[in-house]
Amino acid sequence: xxxxxxxxxxxxxxxxxxxxxxxxxxxxxxxxxxxxxxxxxxxxxxxxxxxxxxxxxxxxxxxxxxxxxxxxxxxxxxxxxxxxxxxxxxxxxxxxxxxxxxxxxxxxxxxxxxxxxxxxxxxxxxxxxxxxxxxx
Amino acid sequence: xxxxxxxxxxxxxxxxxxxxxxxxxxxxxxxxxxxxxxxxxxxxxxxxxxxxxxxxxxxxxxxxxxxxxxxxxxxxxxxxxxxxxxxxxxxxxxxxxxxxxxxxxxxxxxxxxxxxxxxxxxxxxxxxxxxxxxxxxxxxxxxxxxxxxxxxxxxxxxxxxxxxxxxxxxxxxxxxxxxxxxxxxxxxxxxxxxxxxxxxxxxxxxxxxxxxxxxxxxxxxxxxxxxxxxxxxxxxxxxxxxxxxxxxxxxxxxxxxxxxxxxxxxxxxxxxxxxxxxxxxxxxxxx
Numbered sequence: 296x297x298x299x300x301x302x303x304x305x306x307x308x309x310x311x312x313x314x315x316x317x318x319x320x321x322x323x324x325x326x327x328x329x330x331x332x333x334x335x336x337x338x339x340x341x342x343x344x345x346x347x348x349x350x351x352x353x354x355x356x357x358x359x360x361x362x363x364x365x366x367x368x369x370x371x372x373x374x375x376x377x378x379x380x381x382x383x384x385x386x387x388x389x390x391x392x393x394x395x396x397x398x399x400x401x402x403x404x405x406x407x408x409x410x411x412x413x414x415x416x417x418x419x420x421x422x423x424x425x426x427x428x429x430x431x
Numbered sequence: 432x433x434x435x436x437x438x439x440x441x442x443x444x445x446x447x448x449x450x451x452x453x454x455x456x457x458x459x460x461x462x463x464x465x466x467x468x469x470x471x472x473x474x475x476x477x478x479x480x481x482x483x484x485x486x487x488x489x490x491x492x493x494x495x496x497x498x499x500x501x502x503x504x505x506x507x508x509x510x511x512x513x514x515x516x517x518x519x520x521x522x523x524x525x526x527x528x529x530x531x532x533x534x535x536x537x538x539x540x541x542x543x544x545x546x547x548x549x550x551x552x553x554x555x556x557x558x559x560x561x562x563x564x565x566x567x568x569x570x571x572x573x574x575x576x577x578x579x580x581x582x583x584x585x586x587x588x589x590x591x592x593x594x595x596x597x598x599x600x601x602x603x604x605x606x607x608x609x610x611x612x613x614x615x616x617x618x619x620x621x622x623x624x625x626x627x628x629x630x631x632x633x634x635x636x637x638x639x640x641x642x643x644x645x646x647x648x649x650x651x652x653x654x655x656x657x658x659x660x661x662x663x664x665x666x667x668x669x670x671x672x673x674x675x676x677x678x679x680x681x682x683x684x685x686x687x688x689x690x691x692x693x694x695x696x697x698x699x700x701x702x703x704x705x706x707x708x709x710x711x712x713x714x715x716x717x718x
Contacts, residue, residue: 423463
């Protein structure tokens with residue numbers, strides 16, 4: 296197993312831990328990760344999203360953190376100073392990216408944020424009120 | 432005569448849209464693409480039993496589905512509607528519908544589209560001996576039961592335990608001047624490639640509706656015309672639809688329905704069954 300694959304595996308494990316509703320609530324109570332913007336709209340489904348994003352975080356205590364993503368193009372980044380609370384980067388992607396903030400020392404998951412990619416050309420849908428086969 | 436239709440159309444043109452939520456589509460099976468015709472046909476075999484005395488059961492070979500949903504307007508298998516409010520937990524529509532009762536009398540009623548033969552046969556004299564002192568239930572040719580559209584309102588309430596539909600509609604064309612109401616609970620679930628939908632249905636029909644369709648006219652039988660006095664009543668039914676997704680376009684389809692006809696309607700001498708059961712099994716193609 297290569298290093299990127301191992302990193303991805305670790306990331307998925309961390310993401311699953313973050314997704315659990317009870318643990319997510321407990322862990323995000325004191326730490327928050329804010330992503331701006333959260334949505335990137337492309338003009339077609341085949342077009343990639345190019346956007347500058349900013350990650351901003353708040354912590355319960357001053358500590359160094361690392362930010363991981365589920366996109367191999369954006370490897371793990373760690374802060375060098377406890378006074379750093381933002382990270383900016385240019386994104387080029389066709390799929391959603393999940394970001395996870397972890398403690399640099401304990402590797403404990405602190406918070407997460409997701410960049411959603413959506414296409415303006417996706418068909419609009421609404422509720423259908425009747426079963427298609429209820430005519431008879 | 433067209434007062435209700437006028438009120439309906441006037442309302443639609445002046446009422447603003449109230450709270451149209453765009454995200455209100457929970458699962459793909461409950462969604463439809465806006466501004467696009469949804470067409471399909473199911474081919475197979477089925478039958479709807481006819482509770483009318485001396486009328487044939489109704490075979491089913493094809494079931495079409497035709498729907499178009501705009502931002503507010505929608506047309507869905509013969510029902511025209513306008514959505515006034517669409518929220519995560521409820522929907523409120525103005526809507527038209529048609530009665531299913533006429534379908535027992537006429538082949539080309541919208542409920543019987545694509546049937547291969549008529550449902551009405553000449554009234555037959557029954558020669559069996561009867562110990563009853565009542566005259567035989569023999570009728571001359573039945574008078575026309577006209578088609579009409581009903582107009583009114585419907586509300587859907589979305590809960591974790593399914594969808595509740597409440598509807599009230601009234602005859603818009605002065606055919607019988609009656610009203611209908613419905614309380615329906617629907618519960619759907621998916622499993623792998625299976626999609627199931629189960630429903631319990633309670634249909635109320637006013638005295639005018641029951642009398643128009645199931646009352647006996649003097650020309651049909653003078654005695655029974657006097658004897659049977661129509662009253663309002665509740666039909667009770669259960670429906671189940673199961674689909675198995677074969678491809679993006681093809682599904683296997685099984686649909687069954689059982690309706691217990693209201694006592695007040697079943698008492699009509701035109702009926703010799705107090706229920707109607709329907710089943711259909713086949714393959715459905717969505718264009």
